[in-house]
Amino acid sequence: MSDQVKYLLEESEMPTAWYNVQADFATPLPPVINPGTGQPIGPQDMAPLFPMDIIMQEASVGPYAAQYIDIPEEVFEIYRLWRPTPLMRARRLEKALDTPAHIYYKYEGASPVGSHKPNTAVPQAYYNKRAGTKRLATETGAGQWGSSVAFAAGYFGLEAKVYMVNISYQQKPYRRMMMEAYGATIVASPSKDTAAGRKFLAENPNHPGSLGIAISEAMEDTVTTPDTKYSIGSVFNHVLLHQTIIGEEALKQMEKADEYPDIVIGCAGGGSNLGGIILPFVRGKLKDGKTTRLIAVEPTAAPSLTKGVYTYDFGDTAQTTPLVKMYTLGSAFIPAPIHAGGLRYHGMSPIICKLYDEGVVEAVAVAQNPVFAAAVQFTRTEGIIPAPESAHAIRAAIDEALKAKESGEKKVILFNLSGHGHFDMAGYRSYFAGELEDYEYPAEEVHKAIAGLPKVNA
Amino acid sequence: MSDQVKYLLEESEMPTAWYNVQADFATPLPPVINPGTGQPIGPQDMAPLFPMDIIMQEASVGPYAAQYIDIPEEVFEIYRLWRPTPLMRARRLEKALDTPAHIYYKYEGASPVGSHKPNTAVPQAYYNKRAGTKRLATETGAGQWGSSVAFAAGYFGLEAKVYMVNISYQQKPYRRMMMEAYGATIVASPSKDTAAGRKFLAENPNHPGSLGIAISEAMEDTVTTPDTKYSIGSVFNHVLLHQTIIGEEALKQMEKADEYPDIVIGCAGGGSNLGGIILPFVRGKLKDGKTTRLIAVEPTAAPSLTKGVYTYDFGDTAQTTPLVKMYTLGSAFIPAPIHAGGLRYHGMSPIICKLYDEGVVEAVAVAQNPVFAAAVQFTRTEGIIPAPESAHAIRAAIDEALKAKESGEKKVILFNLSGHGHFDMAGYRSYFAGELEDYEYPAEEVHKAIAGLPKVNA
Secondary structure (H helix, E strand, O other): OOOOOEEOOOHHHOOOEEEOHHHHOOOOOOOOEOOOOOOEOOHHHHOOOOOHHHHHHHHOOHHHHOOEEEOOHHHHHHHOOOOOOOEEEOHHHHHHHOOOOEEEEEEOOOOOOOEOOHHHHHHHHHHHHHOOOOEEEEEEOOOHHHHHHHHHHHHOOOEEEEEEEHHHHHHOHHHHHHHHHOOOEEEEEOOOOOHHHHHHHHHOOOOOOOHHHHHHHHHHHHHHOOOEEEOOOOOOHHHHHHHOHHHHHHHHHHHHOOOOOOEEEEEOOOOHHHHHHHHHHHHHHHHHOOOOEEEEEEEOOOOHHHHOEEEEEEOOOOOOOOEEEEEEOOOOOOOOOOOOHHHOOOOOOHHHHHHHHOOOOEEEEEOHHHHHHHHHHHHHHHOOOEOHHHHHHHHHHHHHHHHHHHHOOOOEEEEEEOEEOOOOHHHHHHHHOOOOOOOOOOHHHHHHHHHOOOOOOO | OOOOOEEOOOHHHOOOEEEOHHHHOOOOOOOOEOOOOOOEOOHHHHOOOOOHHHHHHHHOOHHHHOOEEEOOHHHHHHHOOOOOOOEEEOHHHHHHHOOOOEEEEEEOOOOOOOEOOHHHHHHHHHHHHHOOOOEEEEEEOOOHHHHHHHHHHHHOOOEEEEEEEHHHHHHOHHHHHHHHHOOOEEEEEOOOOOHHHHHHHHHOOOOOOOHHHHHHHHHHHHHHOOOEEEOOOOOOHHHHHHHHHHHHHHHHHHHHOOOOOOEEEEEOOOOHHHHHHHHHHHHHHHHHOOOOEEEEEEEOOOOHHHHOEEEEEEOOOOOOOOEEEEEEOOOOOOOOOOOOHHHOOOOOOHHHHHHHHOOOOEEEEEOHHHHHHHHHHHHHHHOOOEOHHHHHHHHHHHHHHHHHHHHOOOOEEEEEEOEEOOOOHHHHHHHHOOOOOOOOOOHHHHHHHHHOOOOOOO
16 A cells, blocks of 8 residues: 555544633734624624624633533534535645645635535524524625535534625525525625615616625614524634634544644635645644644735734624724725635634734735646646635645755645545636736725724724 | 444455356357347457456456456556446435335445446547557447546546537537547537538538437447547446446445345436446356346336337448347337436447346336436435436335335345536426426337348357
8 A cells, every 4th residue: 555645534523612812812803893882892893794693602701711612513413414524634635746845735615515614604603593583694705604604504504694705695696506406595795685785786686796796785684674683604703613624634644644833824804714724733833832833824815814904893894783893904895705704704704803913813915816827737637626715725735845845844834625626627717718817905095095994992 | 322324335445356156147149240140249349449357357258257356456556546336326306205125225326437438438538448448439428438548548548539420429529528528529410520410410500409410420430440449338248347346346245234236227318338247147047046136127118128129120220230139129220318317328238238138137218207206305305415326216116115005125235326417407406396207118019120120149
């Protein structure tokens, strides 16, 4: 038998708890602020949107202040459909790079919808079901998140209404059909179904929509429809909590490989797949004296960590959410239309931002063409076509492996391959045709964009 | 912990050999006939197309006449990327059907290209590499097989040229991009690259193409280009041999579930995924006195087993191949454009045909709308969107489970979920829109279609 390339876990070895990194913080996260009063918001302020379990996980309070949160059995049972996911050693990529580095990747693309997103959609649907919610409302851009909510809602007999950004609704009918196959109701956003949507449609009957508008519609739907709650796919603390199943599994699998990573890498849009893979290794740094480098990889088109400012901003473009302290490019900023749609966000998870601010996590920004070059090299060596988002992590992993070659060091690199690219072949087509632009977002634009934000003394 | 739904194998438990059903036949397969001489063809006749290992596997001779054929280590190593695949118990589907039946499915959709096809593409590329082949030529319809050859060829450093049916080339750019991402060269068929292609283009510059024409082009390319061999995705004995890894794994996993199937089901186009799942259970019937029912599910639009005639026919529409004894609808027959493109074939694997003729295997034909209804029910209970081809097996599994409910018997049903439907959402769209036709192919047409075939005394 040749060298091992795949590290599985037995079901009996599968982690049974999520890791709550907030329990290990020396200082708490900055409070979330009500823009009207300037005061921190409390649990009751979030009750119209989320069930109480989710709110308490978000705030890390009560039973959810613990370091580990047991995964409910009903959630675990659904996780088992595709989890534990494999950890792979990328031996053919190592050979192609002629590097002494050992490259490992955690593959989340074999889930029923093709990405890591169901890791949080399932517990969100579960806690809602338990709280008596009958219906979920959410927004989606290209459709990864909407598909995950449709999948999870179906499992718990919840209705799901998905506001899908109009331009994607028109251009990506397959993702839309996927959500319908799962039984969800999909509408192009802006839609006639909400006051916010009607306002934008009145301005422009062919409005292309935006994630910001879709969020506004889903939130309005939630607060105006009985028995309905809101479901979100990234940024929030409870989302990152649920995603830690990725890193907890990876930790155990690295043990089987008899190695511990020197570098852990994830792509960063809102921070959910990044948090999922790195937070258990953050614990190693905060509590066990490990010196692992943890790298967030963002697109140069939306470089919130590397070029943003750490300040209070709204979570959505329509500026209707509470104010959150994060690295931001300004909530009014609309990132360039890169193919990694999941990374087109002006802000970043507050947990990731705090860790970045404190130097626990580092960040790098990469441009679209080098990202697709890495995606194609990975495809031709490892055989899996990555999602453009995940390819950002591959780019950074290859770059680190090449540095290791130069320095002659045997670095152990782990990255999160958060999804497959079977729905993203249009991006590959544009890359092969030489049509991709390498967007750069200049730092001076950021300062203009954040100049008008409300001032918060927190 | 609730009831188990997933049965994994350890890598150490993975079968290390394919099962050669020909070794257990009481009488050999009818010979393949040269249409020019009326005589059986020999190994040398196939040498321009295939390397000698493949030819000997096809004929079950020499070291390849054994009951079990060791999987070469180089192939096993690549299998490990996605194998062993999971065996799942469809408990939620059982509950929705309110059936006493136990329904299991073997899931092949988590392979890098999304189906069972790489199980044979990889060993074909391996044996070619070992024989000094530098380049593979093949045809593809919707692109599943072409993607698998592109994937496998890349692993062994072989060039790959894929002749893709023009209408699919135009309508399915994503599959095409997928093959290009793997490094293959794709051309719309009919193409200017072969004499056969140029002939069809001269007749019609916008020729939509057909699988028959694409086969003719790939075979012409093979015999006219140095160091090139031909690769095929179904029908042939060596293809079914390689696919038996599916059923061999399933046998071990059913043991872990402490059950043995009463019924094993696969969809049937050329017979490769069907053979893959059922042949190890055929062994149980032929050698161990088992009474398992083995069911081939074909579309009513191409019902080769249920309405075809067991006679000698050509393998391709252009009638350029040797003559093979099989259940056929007539090689000139072009099946209606159902969404299960992989099942649109006029004939059937000779191994499956012999087993059907001898009553070891039974067959049923199902129409398109009931198939999609089963696909949607499966999606909404089990969470995986099936390929339309695989959904034929689901339809039959559900029908058998409902019969078990009626009779009150606890039947154990196993079916092969050969691929996911992420590339087939257009079919779901048509289904939801009520646009699908339930094509029926009348038996009298078959008799007309086969009337003109050459007579063979074998």
